[in-house]
Amino acid sequence: MSQKVTPDTFRSVFKLVDKDVLRWFPGHMGRGLKRMQQKLRSVDCIIEVHDARIPISGRNTDFKYTISGIKPHILVLNKIDLIDKKLIPKIQERLKDEYQNVVFTNCKDQKCKGVKKLFPLAKDLIQKSDRYNRADAEDNCMMIIGVPNVGKSSLINALRIKNLNKGNATHVGATPGITRSVLHKIKMCEDPLFYMLDTPGILTPKIENAEVGLKLALCNTIQDHLVGETIIADYLLYWLNKNGHFSYMDVFQLEKATDNILDVLTQISVKHNKMLKIRDATNNYVYKPDLDYAAKVMIKSFRNGHMGKIVLDEDLL
Numbered sequence: 486m487s488q489k490v491t492p493d494t495f496r497s498v499f500k501l502v503d504k505d506v507l508r509w510f511p512g513h514m515g516r517g518l519k520r521m522q523q524k525l526r527s528v529d530c531i532i533e534v535h536d537a538r539i540p541i542s543g544r545n546t547d548f549k550y551t552i553s554g555i556k557p558h559i560l561v562l563n564k565i566d567l568i569d570k571k572l573i574p575k576i577q578e579r580l581k582d583e584y585q586n587v588v589f590t591n592c593k594d595q596k597c598k599g600v601k602k603l604f605p606l607a608k609d610l611i612q613k614s615d616r617y618n619r620a621d622a623e624d625n626c627m628m629i630i631g632v633p634n635v636g637k638s639s640l641i642n643a644l645r646i647k648n649l650n651k652g653n654a655t656h657v658g659a660t661p662g663i664t665r666s667v668l669h670k671i672k673m674c675e676d677p678l679f680y681m682l683d684t685p686g687i688l689t690p691k692i693e694n695a696e697v698g699l700k701l702a703l704c705n706t707i708q709d710h711l712v713g714e715t716i717i718a719d720y721l722l723y724w725l726n727k728n729g730h731f732s733y734m735d736v737f738q739l740e741k742a743t744d745n746i747l748d749v750l751t752q753i754s755v756k757h758n759k760m761l762k763i764r765d766a767t768n769n770y771v772y773k774p775d776l777d778y779a780a781k782v783m784i785k786s787f788r789n790g791h792m793g794k795i796v797l798d799e800d801l802l
């Protein structure tokens with residue numbers, strides 16, 4: 486590559502000016518969590534879905550105290566089409582003390598082995614478990630939980646296609662927080678009779694630190710405008726430089742790596758010919774780069790995997 490990288494100038498910590506942007510826990514999530522706890526008695530197995538790009542920071546650790554522990558539990562790390570598969574053994578090793586059953590899935594691939602494996606694994610765990618109050622129940626019921634936008638609905642649809650030859654029982658959307666506090670019981674298999682309780686995505690009420698919050702935002706589990714697109718893009722640039730991922734130079738045709746987000750966003754908006762016409766102090770029209778537009782382009786590029794296959798928690802593995 487002809488481009489220049491100057492690592493000495495990169496930031497080693499990310500300073501968030503306004504920490505209030507990460508204090509976000511809408512009321513419907515609190516209500517959703519309560520309803521999930523109330524329904525635990527009618528459930529035989531928990532399927533906890535998270536984003537494989539943030540296998541450590543992206544998990545809602547509160548589930549451990551509220552939902553998990555009693556029923557058989559499977560951790561699903563979804564969106565593996567967006568991660569470097571070489572890191573999967575490291576992720577497994579890192580999680581092995583906390584989760585006995587970890588399955589990696591890509592809901593965009595109908596042939597995904599993880600999706601195929603999930604239902605037989607759930608059946609097996611339920612059969613081997615003490616079903617307590619549900620020992621006489623004829624049907625089996627799983628509950629799917631996770632933070633927003635990790636692919637819970639996509640997984641339900643993928644499993645229904647496999648087992649019932651029917652999909653789309655539940656809405657899939659790119660905006661986080663689509664599934665609200667209502668819990669739907671969805672048929673997953675006729676014989677044996679299996680249902681899935683679909684639940685709303687629940688974030689932890691207190692995000693541990695700014696980096697965790699920004700990783701959650703980058704993976705679209707918090708709505709962008711609540712954090713601010715420029716802040717999310719700046720965190721992405723910081724992370725890419727710090728971890729030696731310089732593909733963004735190729736993606737945005739930059740001559741050299743830089744840690745200056747305004748520089749990157751300006752170059753993107755100029756290349757996309759996205760300029761804002763505004764009046765200056767002397768009331769004359771001037772053109773300024775549309776930085777918000779450029780920040781959205783940069784974030785979208787990461788989310789689509791155009792910057793490469795990335796695990797944002799690679800330094801925590």
Ligand SMILES: Nc1nc2c(ncn2[C@@H]2O[C@H](COP(=O)(O)OP(=O)(O)OP(=O)(O)O)[C@@H](O)[C@H]2O)c(=O)[nH]1
Binds near residue numbers: 564593631637657662
């Ligand atoms: N690349 C990729 N995208 C996925 C995968 N699974 C789901 N998505 C996308 O992720 C977004 C969210 O998917 P949903 O299935 O609606 O997620 P959810 O967890 O039900 O979302 P909430 O209802 O907000 O909690 C959608 O744009 C899906 O197309 C996957 O395995 N790989």
